[in-house]
Amino acid sequence: MDYEIRAVRPDEWTAVKELRLAALRDPAAPLAFLETYEQALARPDVFWQDRAAGASHGVAARQFVAVGSDGVWAGGVVVLVEEEGELDVFGQVNEQRQAQLVGVFVxxxxxGLGVTEALFSAAVEWAQGVDGVTRVRLHVHEDNARAAGFYRKFGFVRTGGAVPNPGDPSKVDHEMVLKQP
Known part of the structure; x- marks a missing residue:
């Protein structure tokens, strides 16, 4: 099946919600996401409406999705632009303007069909085109070997930085940054 890779549209909030709920039901969800299925399910419609609208345009965030020829969303990735001096999703102060990939799910x-690669290519291309973004990064749970392997294959390398995992502070999420060409 062919997939169209594109940014979400403001009126697609129900599909944004459905994809997120599917991601949170995945067996790897406890390692990959900072919220639970129950937390996401309890969010009001206005949350999902705002999320879709905010990730559809502008330069603060963008969500890319892979839409199959049947109209079903096969996966997505969110890019957050983090401003210098602001706190990131882990409560760390950003030392530079950078983009962080989050919410990765296929x-x-x-x-295995190239969907994740296509999503990452679109996300990275967009992030690198945002004025002032100096690097693209992500975090991966120490026990999420499948994701870490993909990230390395795509060109991300560990920086040596790590933060305690919010769901289990005895574990860490390793920071990885996209190698510069």
Whole structure:
């Protein structure tokens, strides 16, 4: 199946919600996401409406999705632009303007078909085009070997930085940054 890789549209909040709920039901969700299925399910519609609208345009955030020819969303990734001096999603102060990839998810039936690569390519291209962004990074749970392997294959390398995992402070999330060409 062919997939269209594109940014979400403001009126697609129900699809944004459905994809997020599917991601949070994935067996790897406890390692990959900072919220639970129950937390996301309890959010009001206005949250999802605002999320879709905010990730559809502007330069603060963008969500890219892979839409199958059948109209089903096969996966997505969110890019957050983090401003210098602001706190990131882990409560750390950003030392520079950078982009962070979060919310990475591809449905099991679409894995291994190049969907994740296509999503990352679109996300990285967009992030690198945002004025002042100096690097693209992400965090990966120490036990999420599958994700870490993909990130390395795509060109991300560990920086040596790590933060305690918010869900289990006895574990860490390693920072990885996209190598510069």
């Amino acid at each position: 449905r099991p039936e679409a894995r």
